[in-house]
Structures are given as C-alpha cells and as structure tokens.
Amino acid sequence: MSDLEFLLFLLPSVLALFLFFNVIRRKKNPIHLPPGNMGWPFIGETIGYLKPYSATTIGEFMEQHIARYGKIYKSHLFGEPTIVSADAGLNKFILQNEGKLFECSYPRSIGGILGKWSMLVLVGDMHRDMRIISLNFLSNARLKTHLLPEVEKQTLLVLSSWKENSTFCAQDEAKKFTFNLMARHIMSLDPGKPETEQLKKEYITFMKGVVSPPLNLPGTAYRRALKSRSTILKFIERKMDDRIRKVGDQGSEKLEDDDLLGWVLKHSNLSKEQILDLVLSLLFAGHETSSVSIALAIYFLQGCPTAVHQLQEEHVEIARAKKELGERELNWDDYKKMEFTQCVINETLRYGNVVRFLHRKAIKDVQYEGYDIPSGWKVLPVVAAVHLDPSHFDGPQHFHPWRWQNTSGSSPSSSFGTTMSNTFMPFGGGPRLCAGSELAKLEMAIFIHHLVLNFQWDLADTDEAFAFPFVDFPKGLPIRIRRHSLI
Numbered sequence: 001m002s003d004l005e006f007l008l009f010l011l012p013s014v015l016a017l018f019l020f021f022n023v024i025r026r027k028k029n030p031i032h033l034p035p036g037n038m039g040w041p042f043i044g045e046t047i048g049y050l051k052p053y054s055a056t057t058i059g060e061f062m063e064q065h066i067a068r069y070g071k072i073y074k075s076h077l078f079g080e081p082t083i084v085s086a087d088a089g090l091n092k093f094i095l096q097n098e099g100k101l102f103e104c105s106y107p108r109s110i111g112g113i114l115g116k117w118s119m120l121v122l123v124g125d126m127h128r129d130m131r132i133i134s135l136n137f138l139s140n141a142r143l144k145t146h147l148l149p150e151v152e153k154q155t156l157l158v159l160s161s162w163k164e165n166s167t168f169c170a171q172d173e174a175k176k177f178t179f180n181l182m183a184r185h186i187m188s189l190d191p192g193k194p195e196t197e198q199l200k201k202e203y204i205t206f207m208k209g210v211v212s213p214p215l216n217l218p219g220t221a222y223r224r225a226l227k228s229r230s231t232i233l234k235f236i237e238r239k240m241d242d243r244i245r246k247v248g249d250q251g252s253e254k255l256e257d258d259d260l261l262g263w264v265l266k267h268s269n270l271s272k273e274q275i276l277d278l279v280l281s282l283l284f285a286g287h288e289t290s291s292v293s294i295a296l297a298i299y300f301l302q303g304c305p306t307a308v309h310q311l312q313e314e315h316v317e318i319a320r321a322k323k324e325l326g327e328r329e330l331n332w333d334d335y336k337k338m339e340f341t342q343c344v345i346n347e348t349l350r351y352g353n354v355v356r357f358l359h360r361k362a363i364k365d366v367q368y369e370g371y372d373i374p375s376g377w378k379v380l381p382v383v384a385a386v387h388l389d390p391s392h393f394d395g396p397q398h399f400h401p402w403r404w405q406n407t408s409g410s411s412p413s414s415s416f417g418t419t420m421s422n423t424f425m426p427f428g429g430g431p432r433l434c435a436g437s438e439l440a441k442l443e444m445a446i447f448i449h450h451l452v453l454n455f456q457w458d459l460a461d462t463d464e465a466f467a468f469p470f471v472d473f474p475k476g477l478p479i480r481i482r483r484h485s486l487i
C-alpha cells in the first residue's frame with residue numbers, strides 16, 4: 001500500500017471515529033438550546049422579525065415569542081441560527097464578554113455599504129485602534145472646548161430659520177442640525193455651502209440604502225446607495241488630498257488637527273482606505289441616531305405638557321442667571337445644571353429605543369442559565385425589550401421623565417430595585433459602548449434648551465415613530481410652531 005493509499009484509507013476512518021464520538025458526547029450531554037422556532041428554511045423567521053411596528057412597543061413578533069418561549073429563545077434570523085435575548089442579565093453578559101465569548105457580527109451587507117474598515121464591523125486590534133481615535137476625538141475635554149459651542153451654533157442656525165406659525169417636518173430639521181454638526185466636526189464643512197448641500201444629498205441616498213434590503217440590482221435603493229458611497233468617498237478623498245497638498249513638504253506635523261480628518265492625518269498611521277471608512281462610519285453613527293432621538297423628544301414632549309413646563313422652568317433659570325452675568329453662550333457649567341433635561345433625555349432613549357438590538361455571534365460554546373449557546377450562532381441582545389419590560393420599569397408604556405429623578409442620572413426609581421447598568425442600555429455596553437454617547441446627550445440638551453425657551457409646538461398631522469427596525473416617522477413628524485420668549 002502506497003503512502004497516498006494509506007492516507008486515503010485513514011482519513012475517512014478518522015473522520016468517522018470523530019463523528020461517532022461526537023454523537024456519543026452529544027447523547028451523553030445533549031445540547032440544551034432555548035425553546036423557539038427555526039421557521040422556514042434559510043429565511044427562518046426574518047420576515048416576521050423585521051415587520052414594522054410602533055417604536056414604543058416591542059412589536060407583535062417579540063411579544064408573541066416572549067409569551068410562548070420566555071425572554072431567551074432560539075430562532076433563525078438574517079440567514080443564521082440565532083439566540084434572541086430580551087433578558088437584561090444575558091444582554092449585559094453578551095456585551096461585557098465582547099472578544100472573549102461573543103463578537104460583533106453585523107450582516108455582511110452593512111460591511112458592504114459602510115466599508116470593511118467601518119467601526120461597526122471591525123473586531124479585535126483594528127477595532128481597538130479605531131475606537132481609541134474616535135474616543136480621543138469625542139473626549140470630554142473636546143466636548144467642553146470645541147463641541148459645546150459648535151452644538152449651540154448649529155442649534156441656533158436651525159431654530160432661527162423657523163418662521164412664526166409655520167408647519168414643517170421636525171425630523172428633517174433634526175437631521176439638518178446633526179448633519180451640519182457632524183460635517184463641521186469631521187471635515188470643517190460649512191452649512192449651506194454648495195459642497196455641503198451636495199454631500200447631504202448624496203448622504204440621504206446613501207442612508208436609504210443602509211436601511212434597505214441588500215439587493216445589488218439595477219434600480220434598487222441598495223445599488224443607488226453603493227453609488228453614493230463611492231461619490232462620498234471621492235469627496236472625502238479630495239478634501240484629504242487638499243490638506244496634504246497645502247502643507248506640501250513641511251510634513252504632517254504642520255497639518256491642522258481641529259477636525260477629525262486633520263486629526264487622523266496628523267496623529268494616526270491609518271491608510272487612506274481606512275481613513276475614508278472611519279470618516280464615513282462616524283458620519284453615519286453620529287448623524288442618524290442623534291437626529292432620531294431629537295425628533296423623538298419633540299414628539300414625546302408635545303404629548304406631555306407637564307414635562308415641557310418643568311423644562312421651561314429649568315432653562316429659564318439658566319438663561320436668567322446668564323443674562324445677569326452678561327453672558328450669552330452656554331458653557332459646561334450651564335449644561336451641568338440641566339438636571340431635569342437629563343431625565344427627559346434618558347426617558348426619550350428608554351421609550352423611543354433608537355437602537356433596538358445589536359448583532360453579535362458566539363465565538364465559543366457558551367452556557368447561560370442552563371441554556372447552551374453554540375459557537376458560531378448569531379446572538380441578538382434586544383435592549384429595547386428590557387427598556388419596555390414592566391418587570392424593570394414601572395408603567396413602561398408611559399413617557400415619564402420623573403422616574404429618572406434622584407437617580408444620579410443613570411438609574412430610574414423602580415419598585416423592583418434593579419440596578420441600572422443591567423437594564424438601561426441605549427448606547428450598548430462593554431468594550432463597544434457608543435463612543436458618541438456624551439456628545440449625543442449634549443446635542444439633545446442644547447437643542448431642548450433653545451427649543452423650550454423660544455417655541456411652543458404641536459403635531460400638525462398624526463404621526464408616530466415606527467421601528468423598521470431603524471426608527472423613523474413615516475410622515476417626518478409634521479409640527480406647527482409658535483414663537484414665544486420666556487426671558
């Protein structure tokens with residue numbers, strides 16, 4: 001028998017033995033998956049899971065599955081066997097064990113559109129390096145010195161364009177505000193300039209593709225978004241080349257570093273391709289989520305006059321004190337006085353759930369409370385389900401900012417005594433906690449400050465936030481405004 005024949009004989013035998021012992025092992029220790037339904041072949045239960053529903057609920061699919069199987073169940077979603085978790089403890093366990101037992105795992109289409117170097121899809125050392133850059137750029141020090149004045153400037157720019165007794169889509173206005181802010185902060189683009197407006201147009205097409213089915217076929221939103229992606233990248237690349245050309249032979253030390261583009265060119269060793277994806281992913285992460293949160297706050301507040309009244313009192317006091325000191329622009333101390341505003345922000349994030357669930361996969365076989373989560377399975381921590389769970393939040397179906405009072409801004413008064421780090425996770429958690437959470441809260445607070453001081457508003461048409469699962473107002477949240485001046 002030749003060596004090759006021997007090998008060909010040996011390999012199947014070894015494989016058969018391996019399978020045999022595996023079956024025995026499984027028989028001895030049968031794997032205990034959570035209950036659930038794997039649905040249809042390949043598509044599983046994805047269509048039901050993604051069916052739009054009111055953003056202030058968990059949706060029929062989730063409700064029925066939790067009622068039937070409990071807060072941890074198995075399913076087949078996004079083409080993969082999946083464990084879905086509406087359980088606060090498991091959600092925290094998943095997020096805290098990033099890189100050890102679980103790993104970030106967004107559908108491939110997200111990488112296709114945001115880029116392979118996007119922070120949302122990177123894992124391991126490369127993710128860490130990109131994260132450090134983002135955190136540096138969004139540090140508290142920069143928030144105080146650079147971002148707060150810019151946030152106020154962009155807020156006033158949007159609000160000053162609102163005409164007395166006019167009706168418009170509040171969601172578009174919130175988008176204008178957060179886009180202008182990010183475009184300035186990332187690439188020093190001025191709002192209203194033709195190049196900024198052109199970029200905004202491309203970006204809108206790009207966003208429609210991010211949230212549409214990933215079908216790269218002629219005429220689809222996804223195909224159009226891929227085209228916009230390459231236009232946007234060319235735009236950023238031109239900006240990058242301009243900066244490098246400007247300093248010429250003097251080297252990168254001479255580059256200005258007061259926007260993200262300048263900062264990465266000067267202080268990092270990232271390649272051109274990596275910088276482009278980083279810039280695009282920060283534009284995406286920082287624009288969409290914050291604008292929806294502001295639109296949600298406008299929506300919830302118009303239904304809660306008592307909260308608006310209390311906000312007015314808080315902001316009138318801040319504004320009066322400034323007037324007495326002869327100061328105009330808000331500063332960090334003023335921001336820190338916005339205590340009830342923080343309650344409104346927390347409640348908006350809890351009730352509106354801008355990011356409803358996160359995409360992870362198990363990278364090892366994991367056991368949790370008697371259940372097995374096999375390595376390679378997709379895992380979805382559904383943070384929205386915990387935020388709307390009556391066992392964690394009293395009357396979760398009510399917008400009630402007062403639940404956050406006397407909780408040092410992070411935990412609500414709950415008759416069930418749960419600690420907050422388990423139950424309130426609008427910004428995710430663990431090593432991938434949102435890098436822009438403080439900026440997002442600052443944006444909301446400053447916007448609310450000038451909004452309640454200068455305007456009254458009500459809904460001009462019925463509208464409601466829906467989870468598609470990305471949160472959106474189908475009619476754009478039409479509001480009617482009247483000016484008032486409280487100081």
Ligand code: HEM
Nearest residue numbers: 131285286289290293354355358427428432434435436440
């Ligand atoms: C209310 C607004 C916002 C919400 C609800 C939100 C939510 C989140 C969540 C849940 C994650 C975690 C994703 C995951 O673990 O898979 C995340 C990540 C991230 N967010 Fe935000 N975000 C908001 C605003 C912002 C802003 C203004 C920025 C600034 C540019 C930003 C930048 C980022 C970045 C860079 C990451 C990736 C962090 C990492 O992977 O290490 N976000 N965000």
